[in-house]
Amino acid sequence: MNVNADFSRRAVVVPDQYQWVASPQSGVERMMLDRVGEEDARATSLVRYAPASHFPPHQHPGGEEILVLSGTFSEGDRHYPAGWYLRNPPGSAHRPSSAEGALLFVKLRQMTPGEAHPIRIDTRDPAAWTRASGRDICPLFSNESEQVVLERLAPASPLSTAPVGGAEFLVLDGDLSVDGRPFIRGSWMRWPVGDHPDVVAGANGATLYLKTCHLPAEAKGALPC
Structure with a gap:
């Protein structure tokens, strides 16, 4: 399947x-x-x-x-x-x-x-979160193959300013705009290496699960994380 x-x-x-x-x-x-x-x-x-x-x-x-x-x-x-x-x-x-x-x-x-x-x-523990690059981040896992975080975006703030080696998110709260298309709570998106969507938090901000640099080796290409 x-x-x-x-x-x-x-x-x-x-x-x-x-x-x-x-x-x-x-x-x-x-x-x-x-x-x-x-x-x-x-x-x-x-x-x-x-x-x-x-x-x-x-x-x-x-x-x-x-x-x-x-x-x-x-x-x-x-x-x-x-x-x-x-x-x-x-x-x-x-x-x-x-x-x-x-x-x-x-x-x-x-x-x-x-x-x-x-x-x-426990991602609801305030001690699990840190402030970095102007946003709140809860680090979950990181190695040479993937990085996993929860991220809180302020209203109208962008998700990222640079392409990465493949990424995916799940909207946990609030909403996002991706290339002008709305993504509400429960929306999931995965994009490949070399793609660079314009992801911006909505009027109420957004909290999302974010994984980067994890695509199968045959799909990664040459772009490093």
């Missing part, structure tokens, strides 16, 4: 395009943002857990990245309410569930083999 699988092109999904698809586990649905492969896929998705739903224990050979958007997500006896960011490295295992229901942003099989340590960050 291929969904937005051409990493040399822009990909955009806005909330009125959402199409929820049942997963193999009852009570868990997915909105596929990009995907290469069948059930064991390189994938970026929104994942919706109904109350009292769960997956059986399983491994993630290529790792799993999770941002809890609403509700509470659980791994065994560990519980993560909205705002928590999790990275489960390649080869890790867990039993995910949600007693009250949850909405997650999930990326599968997109980590480098060298990642070995789980990461847990």
